[in-house]
Amino acid sequence: xxxxxxxxxxxDEIRKQFPVLNRKVNGKPLIYFDNAATSxxxxxxxxxxxxxxxxYNANIHRGxxxxxxxATKAYEHTREQARAFINAASPREIIFVRGVTEGINLxxxxxxxxxxxxxxEVIISGLEHHSNIVxxxxxxxxxxxxxxxxPVSESGEIDLEAFTRLLSSxxxxxxxxxxxxxxxxxxxxxxxxxxxxxAGAVVLIDGAQAGAHLPIDVQxxxxxxxxxxxHKMYGPTGTGILYGKSHLLEKMPPYQGGGxxxxxxxxxxxxxxxxxxxxxxxxxNIADVIAFGKAMEFIRQxxxxxxxxxxxxxxxxxxxxVGSLPGVRLIGTAPQKVSVLSxxxxxxxxxxxxxxxxxxGIAVRTGHHCTQPLMDRYGIEGTxxxxxxxxxxxxxxxALTEGVRRxxxxxR
Amino acid sequence: MKTINQLxxxxxxxxALLEGDTEMTLFYIMELGEKLEPxxxxxxxxxxxxxxxxxxxxxxxxxxxxxxxxxxxSNTAITKGLVSLLVRIFNGQTPDDIIHADLYxxxxxxxxxxxxxxxxxxxxxMVKQIKLYALALKTKQEV
Numbered sequence: 001x002x003x004x005x006x007x008x009x010x011x012d013e014i015r016k017q018f019p020v021l022n023r024k025v026n027g028k029p030l031i032y033f034d035n036a037a038t039s040x041x042x043x044x045x046x047x048x049x050x051x052x053x054x055x056y057n058a059n060i061h062r063g064x065x066x067x068x069x070x071a072t073k074a075y076e077h078t079r080e081q082a083r084a085f086i087n088a089a090s091p092r093e094i095i096f097v098r099g100v101t102e103g104i105n106l107x108x109x110x111x112x113x114x115x116x117x118x119x120x121e122v123i124i125s126g127l128e129h130h131s132n133i134v135x136x137x138x139x140x141x142x143x144x145x146x147x148x149x150x151p152v153s154e155s156g157e158i159d160l161e162a163f164t165r166l167l168s169s170x171x172x173x174x175x176x177x178x179x180x181x182x183x184x185x186x187x188x189x190x191x192x193x194x195x196x197x198x199a200g201a202v203v204l205i206d207g208a209q210a211g212a213h214l215p216i217d218v219q220x221x222x223x224x225x226x227x228x229x230x231h232k233m234y235g236p237t238g239t240g241i242l243y244g245k246s247h248l249l250e251k252m253p254p255y256q257g258g259g260x261x262x263x264x265x266x267x268x269x270x271x272x273x274x275x276x277x278x279x280x281x282x283x284x285n286i287a288d289v290i291a292f293g294k295a296m297e298f299i300r301q302x303x304x305x306x307x308x309x310x311x312x313x314x315x316x317x318x319x320x321x322v323g324s325l326p327g328v329r330l331i332g333t334a335p336q337k338v339s340v341l342s343x344x345x346x347x348x349x350x351x352x353x354x355x356x357x358x359x360x361g362i363a364v365r366t367g368h369h370c371t372q373p374l375m376d377r378y379g380i381e382g383t384x385x386x387x388x389x390x391x392x393x394x395x396x397x398x399a400l401t402e403g404v405r406r407x408x409x410x411x412r
Numbered sequence: 413m414k415t416i417n418q419l420x421x422x423x424x425x426x427x428a429l430l431e432g433d434t435e436m437t438l439f440y441i442m443e444l445g446e447k448l449e450p451x452x453x454x455x456x457x458x459x460x461x462x463x464x465x466x467x468x469x470x471x472x473x474x475x476x477x478x479x480x481x482x483x484x485x486s487n488t489a490i491t492k493g494l495v496s497l498l499v500r501i502f503n504g505q506t507p508d509d510i511i512h513a514d515l516y517x518x519x520x521x522x523x524x525x526x527x528x529x530x531x532x533x534x535x536x537x538m539v540k541q542i543k544l545y546a547l548a549l550k551t552k553q554e555v
Contacts, residue, residue: 026434349488351467352442356490359435410439411489 009310014302015391017042028361031396036181036340036387037365038231039212042298045235048291059283061260075286078293079276082241085296086226087217092275093249095242096289100208101131103227103242104175106279107204108135110252111225112173118144121170123163123201126152126377127180127187130370132206136175145172152377156183156332160191167199174203178210182369182385183332184315184340186214193223202248208232212389213311213338215304218243234389235295236288242279249275256281307390311339314388314397321401322386327408331383339388342369345404348411350384356410357384357403364400416509419501420517427521437522438490444500445493451485462534462541467491469538473545475553479504480546494526495538502542507550511543 015021018040023030032040052074058067060075076091083091097103116122122136126149140147148171150163158176167174174196179186193203204225210216212233218226225248229240244252254261254272258281263271272278299307318341323330327346345353354366367382368375375382386400414422430436455472462469467488474481482499486492497517502510518526518535526535 351488352490359438
């Protein structure tokens with residue numbers, strides 16, 4: 001069967017919306033397979049950025065003039081879009097941050113500092129990005145809490161039994177990703193959240209690799225915190241959201257002090273603004289937030305199920321094609337994965353594979369993908385990672401396969 | 413004995429035959445790496461690692477008859493090829509010539525990608541280490 005026929009998506013039409021896909025790299029048409037690092041941007045996002053600066057650039061919330069009102073309205077419109085995108089109960093639960101990293105740091109610093117005590121425990125998994133490891137190490141160092149790690153199986157899945165054994169009355173926070181950036185594994189977060197709640201812990205989900213690929217319903221998941229990065233979901237860099245249940249956000253102290261986050265300031269005492277503004281000190285990243293709204297609109301209009309179906313077909317095709325090349329070993333073979341194909345080639349360093357693919361215009365990522373403990377788990381220095389997005393095609397996967405085959409033929 | 417610049421020009425004309433094809437250039441660089449004199453396993457220590465490289469590069473130098481001789485290896489084929497070009501240029505030169513060398517060949521062979529960007533740090537770090545070795549050996553020589 002022609003693999004293209006299994007997908008309902010008109011990829012040619014989608015590709016027309018992404019100007020960068022027209023460019024050449026080393027004389028070859030760009031094939032962009034580094035989407036797990038950052039995705040490319042549709043014209044609607046690019047134009048929204050320019051439109052803001054061209055027509056209604058103003059500082060938001062306290063201005064009484066027309067431009068300030070327009071900018072405020074557009075900014076708050078994105079908050080409502082984000083609320084709908086993850087089905088939060090209220091826009092008060094949506095805090096704009098720089099991205100997932102800042103979202104996790106905010107929760108670790110604010111919730112962690114307020115509620116972690118000596119010998120309390122924080123549980124993360126062996127699949128985490130450094131962003132979901134280091135903030136917890138920092139706060140554990142400051143509070144005397146202990147960091148525990150759920151082991152990962154050979155296929156790259158979280159060991160749920162081990163997790164239940166780690167849970168105890170000392171567990172305060174569980175922080176895991178929705179999907180792994182290195183391997184693609186989709187974690188059973190609903191079950192993790194249920195188990196953690198049973199032990200009385202709150203749960204933070206790092207949604208960096210889910211935002212562009214999976215449906216997200218924070219109420220159905222019942223997670224306490226959920227983080228997203230705009231730039232991995234067709235939006236601009238430098239913005240993202242932290243979702244938090246309002247009753248938790250209300251009892252958390254502010255993360256940063258400054259303008260916007262206050263109600264009243266005297267030199268004796270300052271009172272905090274209401275949610276979500278309590279956590280948005282200073283002039284926010286207005287333009288990028290507004291354009292982020294266009295990115296979520298792009299995903300919604302294209303259809304999350306259609307995107308998922310297309311990417312899953314690409315993943316299956318690439319797994320079969322690249323996976324059957326001599327000497328290629330796939331790293332991460334969980335049955336449920338987002339569109340990430342991580343692999344190593346026997347006797348060939350990922351750096352060489354990546355450089356040689358780049359010579360053919362193919363952008364992949366090589367290295368440890370900010371998950372050094374996970375690479376240690378597999379006893380490897382790093383992998384070659386190809387990650388697919390809505391605009392990728394089966395022909396591009398063929399080019400990747402051919403590229404890797406050439407590297408193997410030359411070097412083995 | 414060819415000068416550093418004669419060797420650079422020789423490399424530039426060899427690579428000119430590849431007509432700027434990035435893939436062929438990388439393949440050729442890797443082939444050159446395979447011809448690099450093997451480094452003693454005992455010399456592949458953390459102390460001999462060049463700092464600032466994305467891939468591992470080991471580099472040692474010794475002085476013989478007032479000339480500097482290098483030995484190098486890398487865990488990636490492309491980097492090994494790049495360091496082999498440096499060894500070819502600098503082996504047997506005087507410390508002074510190495511310290512004052514102006515390396516222009518890398519951009520002329522279409523590999524400027526390895527200079528001044530994130531990946532380049534590798535190349536810049538290798539050159540810096542070579543010059544540091546030359547300086548250290550020169551100081552030793554003068555003592």
